[in-house]
Amino acid sequence: MSMNQSNNQIIKKNLLIICRGAGDLATGIIHRLHRAGHRVIALETDYPAAIRRQVSFCEAVYDGSAAVEGVTARLIPALTDAETDAETDTETYSGINDTPAAHIASEKWDSSAIEAVLEAGEVPLLIDPKGESIALLKPDIVVDxxxxxxxxxxxxxxxxxxxxxxxxxxxxxxxxxxxESMRGHNLARIITDGMAQPNTGVPGNIAGFTSERVIHAPAAGYIHDVRKIGDIVQKGDEIARIYPDKESYDNALSEYVPVNATITGIIRGLIREGYYFREGFKIADIDPRESELSNCFTISDKARSIAGSVLEAVSAFEHGVKIY
Structure with a gap:
């Protein structure tokens, strides 16, 4: 079945919501909307760099699926060249979806696979960093x-x-x-005119720690995780190693840059094993509250707050209440 043929079937059953991004904050939004009964599709990049991987649907890009608090996101693989050629040969591009972006999208994903995942009560995840599928699927709502x-x-x-x-x-x-995404009095406020507060580059305060709890790469390279998410570490403990090139990483050579814990606490986030990044890239997050291990595996208060406001806006839209 082509994407064009089943597009109307997808969007007529319930509100269709596409969320660009599936990191930890986006996952909180997707999870809330899904639990509220909406049909949600997530879009991600080829190589997502989530830190809080245990609560990020984007991990499905690597593993095929990702489950967070009882909700599963499932990767919809792109069609192979052979499948694309076969579909293109029989496809007639006309009507409401007859746009270049729609043509591109229809050649990339199998709409029947998207529909099957939705019908199974899961969240389809497409590798679509440019949002090419949006023009074809014609969602009721897009959340970036x-x-x-x-x-x-x-x-x-x-x-x-x-x-x-x-x-x-x-x-x-x-x-x-x-x-609004910045912690503080206005977190999750719905803004109808203007912009959110600019990024300060300073993480929110948790138990008196801000910048200290976030670790940035001291060098460019491939990461080897010495510790794992959920581990309790002391300040100065080695949690990872950065190898300068693929050969050094593959062979675990002695030439590497250690990554040490900046504070004592629980490793709440750690970038995926083998990921390549530039110097200064955010690679880990330590929670100083050692008694709250479950925080590593559950959606954060910040994500839930933002998700609640998104759901409020969606509910208003659904009931014809204009709030902007």
């Missing part, structure tokens, strides 16, 4: 929760309701609504 601190291509005409999370969006211009 990439948290890139800037707009990576989301426009207000992508759907009847477009929501941007965090800085980089202007309500009324490139999105209809903006959700």
């Amino acid at each position: 929760a990439i948290i890139a601190k800037k707009n990576l291509g989301t426009t207000i005409n992508m759907a009847p309701l477009v929501i941007g999370v965090g800085p980089g969006f202007t309500a009324g211009q490139d999105v209809h609504l903006v959700i």
Whole structure:
């Protein structure tokens, strides 16, 4: 079945919501919307770099599926060249979805696979960093929760309701609504005019720690995780090693840069084994609250707060209440 043929079947059953991004904050949003009964599709990059991997649906890109608090996201593989050629030969491009972006999307993913995952009560996840599938699937709502601190291509005409999370969006211009993502009094506030607070580069305060609890790569290279998420570490403990090149990493050579814990606590986030990054890249997060191990495996308060505001906006839209 082609994507064009089943598009209407997908969008007529319930509200269809596409979420750009599936990191930990986006996962909180996807999880809340899914639990509220909406049909949600997640879009991700080829190589997501989540730190809080235990609560990030983007891990499905690597593992095929990812489960977070009882909800499963499942990767929809891109069609092979042979499948694409076969579908293109028989496809007639006309009507409502007859756009270049729709053509591209219809040649990349199997709509029947998307529908099957939705029918199974799961969240389909597409590797679609540019959002090419949006023009074809025609969702009722698009949520940009990439948290890139800037707009990576989301426009207000992508759907009847477009929501941007965090800085980089202007309500009324490139999105209809903006959700504040900075911790503090205004966290999760729905902004109907203007922008979220600019990124300060300083992590939120947890138990008196801010910048100290987030670890950035002291060098570029491939990471080998010495410790794992959930481990309790002391300040100065080695938690990972960075190898300068693939050969050094593959052979565990002695030439590496150690990554040490910056504070005592629980490793709440650690970038995926073997990931390559540049110097200064965010690679780990330590929670100083040693008694709260479950925090490593559950959606955060921040993600839930933001998700609640997104759901509020979605519910208003669903009931015809105009809030912008």
